[in-house]
Amino acid sequence: xxxxxxxxxxxxxxxxxxxxxxxxxxxxxxINTRKPSTTREICKRFLRVKLAxxxxxxxxxxxxxxxxRAMLLKxxxxxxxxxxxxxxxxxxxxKKMSGSDQKExxxxxxxxxxxxGLVPGGESMEICKLLDETAHYIKCLSTQVKVMxxxxxxxxx
Amino acid sequence: MLHCLNAPGxxxxxxxxMTVLERQRARMKWQQEQIQQxxxxxxxxxxxxxxxxxxxxAGQVAQSFQGLVxxxxxxxxxxxxxxxxxxxxxxxxxxxxxxEMPIMGLGSCGGLVSDTQGFQMNGAISRTASCPPTVAAxxxxxxxxxxxxxxxxxxxxxxxxxxxxxxxxxxxxxVVIEDDTKEKRIKANAEEGESKITTEQNSTKNNSNINSNIxxxxxxxxxxxxxxxxxxxxxxxxHVRARRGQATDSHSLAERVRREKxxxxxxxxxxxxxxxxxxxxxxxxxxxxxNYVQSLQRQVEFLSMKLAAVxxxxxxxxxxxxxxxxxxxxxxxxFQQIGISPENSAYLQFNPVQQVVSCCGLxxxxxxxxxxxxxxISAPVSIPEIFxxxxxxxxxxxxxxxxxxxxxxxxxxxxxxxLTTPYPSQPFAGNIEASNLKMEM
Numbered sequence: 001x002x003x004x005x006x007x008x009x010x011x012x013x014x015x016x017x018x019x020x021x022x023x024x025x026x027x028x029x030x031i032n033t034r035k036p037s038t039t040r041e042i043c044k045r046f047l048r049v050k051l052a053x054x055x056x057x058x059x060x061x062x063x064x065x066x067x068x069r070a071m072l073l074k075x076x077x078x079x080x081x082x083x084x085x086x087x088x089x090x091x092x093x094x095k096k097m098s099g100s101d102q103k104e105x106x107x108x109x110x111x112x113x114x115x116x117g118l119v120p121g122g123e124s125m126e127i128c129k130l131l132d133e134t135a136h137y138i139k140c141l142s143t144q145v146k147v148m149x150x151x152x153x154x155x156x157x
Numbered sequence: 158m159l160h161c162l163n164a165p166g167x168x169x170x171x172x173x174x175m176t177v178l179e180r181q182r183a184r185m186k187w188q189q190e191q192i193q194q195x196x197x198x199x200x201x202x203x204x205x206x207x208x209x210x211x212x213x214x215a216g217q218v219a220q221s222f223q224g225l226v227x228x229x230x231x232x233x234x235x236x237x238x239x240x241x242x243x244x245x246x247x248x249x250x251x252x253x254x255x256x257e258m259p260i261m262g263l264g265s266c267g268g269l270v271s272d273t274q275g276f277q278m279n280g281a282i283s284r285t286a287s288c289p290p291t292v293a294a295x296x297x298x299x300x301x302x303x304x305x306x307x308x309x310x311x312x313x314x315x316x317x318x319x320x321x322x323x324x325x326x327x328x329x330x331x332v333v334i335e336d337d338t339k340e341k342r343i344k345a346n347a348e349e350g351e352s353k354i355t356t357e358q359n360s361t362k363n364n365s366n367i368n369s370n371i372x373x374x375x376x377x378x379x380x381x382x383x384x385x386x387x388x389x390x391x392x393x394x395x396h397v398r399a400r401r402g403q404a405t406d407s408h409s410l411a412e413r414v415r416r417e418k419x420x421x422x423x424x425x426x427x428x429x430x431x432x433x434x435x436x437x438x439x440x441x442x443x444x445x446x447x448n449y450v451q452s453l454q455r456q457v458e459f460l461s462m463k464l465a466a467v468x469x470x471x472x473x474x475x476x477x478x479x480x481x482x483x484x485x486x487x488x489x490x491x492f493q494q495i496g497i498s499p500e501n502s503a504y505l506q507f508n509p510v511q512q513v514v515s516c517c518g519l520x521x522x523x524x525x526x527x528x529x530x531x532x533x534i535s536a537p538v539s540i541p542e543i544f545x546x547x548x549x550x551x552x553x554x555x556x557x558x559x560x561x562x563x564x565x566x567x568x569x570x571x572x573x574x575x576l577t578t579p580y581p582s583q584p585f586a587g588n589i590e591a592s593n594l595k596m597e598m
Contacts, residue, residue: 031465036466049465050457052461054457108439115443115446118454138449141453145460152460
């Protein structure tokens with residue numbers, strides 16, 4: 001059962017890659033219009049570039065995956081609110097597990113909570129679906145890293 | 158096998174006081190002593206006699222190993238002993254199970270390589286390896302005896318399940334034996350049958366390993382055996398139950414299905430995340446996955462910082478870039494050929510480092526899966542060594558001039574802790590910014 005899934009995913013991964021590249025490059029060209037003169041401007045641009053990367057990645061994946069849907073929703077909400085709330089959203093605190101965590105099960109649950117915090121939209125998922133989403137998220141992240149590395153290399157030449 | 162018979166119980170002790178296992182251990186010891194005296198004449202090695210200890214029902218085992226069974230005389234002798242009444246055939250059962258091993262060891266001694274892996278039966282097999290396999294006449298004789306034995310077995314209360322399972326096991330082993338190449342499976346099968354009952358006398362780890370192997374290979378008995386070993390391993394008692402492996406309620410079925418799904422997904426993730434092949438525990442795997450996701454996210458962050466700091470090019474061509482992106486190898490090669498100008502030196506220094514960073518981040522994540530917080534502190538310290546060793550770093554430039562700078566910058570960045578994450582990728586972004594600013598000025 002895994003094999004056909006992997007085959008199709010590899011084809012879809014190249015599609016996602018090309019879509020992401022297009023979207024990201026366009027966003028980059030919009031952002032990098034002027035030379036950054038101050039550190040503050042660089043910081044601003046950094047945030048915008050990061051946002052552009054996430055947005056183009058989520059758009060490339062589309063609504064097929066729960067994590068991309070959650071990410072797109074978060075971004076749309078961000079646009080409507082002001083910047084301050086965006087910063088506070090980023091600093092969401094994780095719940096602290098109290099009590100004796102001796103059992104492996106509890107440890108596993110704690111790790112699962114941690115994973116939920118990492119994967120966008122993972123808060124309200126059960127373990128099975130969370131692992132699924134994590135796998136796809138990891139694949140997309142790695143393609144994102146590859147593309148951005150190549151772009152950065154190209155830029156630096 | 159001998160040392161597993163060091164039972165604490167007294168031989169002639171009250172059966173009621175001891176647990177069932179102790180009883181059978183005592184029996185084994187006693188029988189072993191008995192046989193040792195008698196079997197001495199058959200084999201020069203005294204160890205071999207130990208192998209045949211408790212050979213009460215050896216005969217019935219022999220019949221399933223046609224062509225593989227060892228010395229006929231010994232078996233006949235052993236089978237004669239089967240006439241002895243056993244108070245609990247339950248006790249006899251494990252002995253039989255135990256006898257299987259040496260017999261099988263005999264049987265497979267023709268081509269068997271003795272491997273003593275801390276598996277007690279293996280020790281027995283290795284000892285028997287020297288015995289030349291004689292044949293099958295013994296098997297034919299012992300068939301009848303096995304029938305008698307089976308009758309005896311069925312006489313005891315609640316033994317139908319036993320018979321069934323024994324028959325299954327025999328069938329299994331029969332089928333397996335005909336395939337000569339699968340010697341290990343033979344061993345494993347008998348061991349599996351034994352493990353249902355005598356888990357203490359064998360290393361449970363081996364059992365579980367072998368059981369897990371068998372689980373995949375043998376079809377219908379797999380569930381039965383796995384559940385059996387699960388249940389038996391907990392207490393000291395030997396519970397013989399009727400057919401197991403059939404989920405009795407929907408809850409356990411659903412639970413099992415869910416667990417299988419989760420394990421399947423974990424396996425898929427194990428393939429995705431590099432360096433997770435050795436980790437078997439779920440918690441460790443989750444740890445690795447979490448670290449990997451975190452490292453990927455930080456890489457993205459770091460790369461976006463880098464892209465933000467880069468000078469925008471006015472002659473920016475998307476299609477051109479796209480082509481370059483699709484063929485990253487060409488860019489890498491051209492990158493190395495370009496002459497190093499002082500303006501770009503910062504980038505050039507940075508890039509191979511950054512490539513190493515991505516490897517580093519993963520390696521560090523993999524090497525210390527259990528150190529969550531500690532890693533963040535130790536990672537920057539280990540980076541300089543890694544960078545000094547990387548070949549890609551040395552390809553671009555002679556490293557000597559940059560090493561000290563890099564190390565000092567690293568230390569500075571580590572102490573400052575400017576960016577959000579303390580991962581190895583962090584220090585360089587700050588360096589690049591600083592160097593960019595310097596260049597531009």
